[in-house]
Amino acid sequence: MNTFTEENYLKAIYHLSLQSESVSTNQIAAALNTKAASVTDMLKKLADKELINYAKYQGVTLTPSGEKIAISIIRKHRLWEYFLVEKLNFKWDEVHDVAEELEHISSKELIDRLDNFMGNPRYDPHGDPIPDSNGLFKTHELKPVSALTTNEKGIISGVRDHSSAFLQYLERMQLTIGKTIKVAEINDYDHSVILLVEDKKIHISREVANNLLISI
Amino acid sequence: MNTFTEENYLKAIYHLSLQSESVSTNQIAAALNTKAASVTDMLKKLADKELINYAKYQGVTLTPSGEKIAISIIRKHRLWEYFLVEKLNFKWDEVHDVAEELEHISSKELIDRLDNFMGNPRYDPHGDPIPDSNGLFKTHELKPVSALTTNEKGIISGVRDHSSAFLQYLERMQLTIGKTIKVAEINDYDHSVILLVEDKKIHISREVANNLLISI
DNA sequence: TAAAATTTTTAGATTAGTCTAAAATTATTA
DNA sequence: TAATAATTTTAGACTAATCTAAAAATTTTA
Structure with a gap:
């Protein structure tokens, strides 16, 4: 398994990749509220684990296994947000920080059961699509x-x-x-x-x- | 806030305190599957934070604030176990490891809402009493x-x-x-x-x- | 109660993640 | 295209949590 920090880097790289093909060190540093030097260290580590494609000074992209992990984190985040709003009556502007913690709970069994418990919702409270248990989801054109x-x-x-x-x-x-x-x-x-x-x-x-x- | 590790130490000390007045370094090491030297280091840190009473070679007890934290972790653990069994249909022998992760989610609002969502259960799936949101619970005499x-x-x-x-x-x-x-x-x-x-x-x-x- | 056994602490390393400051590389612009 | 600016990496240091090995303190036992 990966650490919380590694998971957060992968998630940030995934989100940034949606806007620009390759993601820069500074973009990641800004997204994670950390310093470029820290990012470089972590990129080396993620590259060693073959979760990202990284060449010095050239920016990064996720490998298929890195993307798979990123999507599983996003699936967990969005399902927990749905749970918080639909079952526990949180407001849609209150759920982000709690979901940032919950998304790192590792059990796949838990998240798949939670998904079924809620009737396999397709969108989270902010309208973002929820990947299914195989990581598949369509990015509806908005x-x-x-x-x-x-x-x-x-x-x-x-x-x-x-x-x-x-x-x-x-x-x-x-x-x-x-x-x-x-x-x-x-x-x-x-x-x-x-x-x-x-x-x-x-x-x-x-x-x-x-x-x-x-x-x- | 405290780290996961600190929370685990406090919880272990709490559980061990139920059997012997004062808790020894070796007892904690055994409970947490770590080494006595590591425990000593952590005890110093927890004593600095005034979460435990610690004098070299004399064993430890929790301070009121240390106990309060330990009980809040136990509350979270037991409520999540109840949720897993009653809402997600896990079996009573499958929930411990997942609850060990969930108990460290920090939001008090979350756990109080979860408590209400489930109808404020008094006992977890193993019969252990669930502390209320003020940390109060009666240890029924079994x-x-x-x-x-x-x-x-x-x-x-x-x-x-x-x-x-x-x-x-x-x-x-x-x-x-x-x-x-x-x-x-x-x-x-x-x-x-x-x-x-x-x-x-x-x-x-x-x-x-x-x-x-x-x-x- | 002194020697032996056990427990606990200290000393010194290690790993993960972070930082600042300086060096290296790439991009911009005049 | 050479100088300047911006970005990125390296070097070296720090904190949290852990470890092994050795020293210190306590407990047991003969």
């Missing part, structure tokens, strides 16, 4: 509200920013997962957007429109 | 089957040996928590006992009789 033009519709299905502050803001605005929205107006000057949600007008900034994801 | 004389009755309420091997044996013999037993006969020679359970005769050794606990 686009930000900011990609819509006037009169287009969508269903709120995810967020790009997972911070409590953003989630609490959405909650207050009643912009929660599953709601149908329609773009009523786009402000040419600042690109802010007026949405129609359940016949109410909601005005959101360009930044919010960028971080709120919809399916069609 | 005695081993071996303390009974012929024709005395009792209700199976706990075990002294928590090993999988023993729990699986009890399961096979249908000697599970809640069953009423009556001593039919005690063998003078080897102190083995014949029990009457639901009108069936069950023959158990002295060792088993010593490790099976009943209330009256």
Whole structure:
């Protein structure tokens, strides 16, 4: 088995890989709130274990076995988040830190039973897809509200920013997962957007429109 | 917060304290499968944090704050065991190792919500009492089957040996928590006992009789 | 109660993960 | 494309937890 720290590195590399092909030392350091020198040390260790492809100064990618571990951590994180919200009535902005701890519990039996206990949910409380017990999941194609033009519709299905502050803001605005929205107006000057949600007008900034994801 | 290791030391000292007033370095080393030298190092650290009372060569006791932490770990361990058996259908002999990991999840909010979700159970699957959110619990007075004389009755309420091997044996013999037993006969020679359970005769050794606990 | 046995502590190493400061490499830009 | 800037790695040190081997203290026993 791997240590918590190794698991956190693999998870961070996985998430960063979704945006840029190869991941840099500094990107990882920023994501994990640590120093580049520490990252270099750990990259050597993960490369020795053949969990990442690493060449000095060239950035890293996950090997298939590294990716498998990363996805299993993400599966655990998202299932625990679902459990916390659906069974223990936590709010969607309160679960991240606890799930960061729970995702390192090693038992596969536990997580598979938890999955079944909850009816094999496909999405976590923030709309992110939950990998199945084989690590498979489809990344549904979501686009930000900011990609819509006037009169287009969508269903709120995810967020790009997972911070409590953003989630609490959405909650207050009643912009929660599953709601149908329609773009009523786009402000040419600042690109802010007026949405129609359940016949109410909601005005959101360009930044919010960028971080709120919809399916069609 | 304390490290997993510190928590494990405090828990071990707590359990050992139930049998002998003061706990020795070697006892702790045996319980934690480590060496006496390692224990001495850790005892110094825990004493610095005022979690134990420690004087060289004299053994240790928990301070009130050390005991509080130990009990909170035990609360978490037992609640998770209850969850695993009652909600996820694990068997009572399969839950210990997973609970050893789960007991270190730090969120008090999580464990209090879990407690409520399950209806505030008072005993874990092995009959051990679960401390409430203030750390309070009564150690019900149990005695081993071996303390009974012929024709005395009792209700199976706990075990002294928590090993999988023993729990699986009890399961096979249908000697599970809640069953009423009556001593039919005690063998003078080897102190083995014949029990009457639901009108069936069950023959158990002295060792088993010593490790099976009943209330009256 | 002195010698022997046991227990406990100390001394000195080791491993994992981290850090700062300096050196090496790569990227940018003038 | 040479100088400058930014990134990345190396070197050396630190903390937490562990270990072995040896020394010190306590307990047992003869």
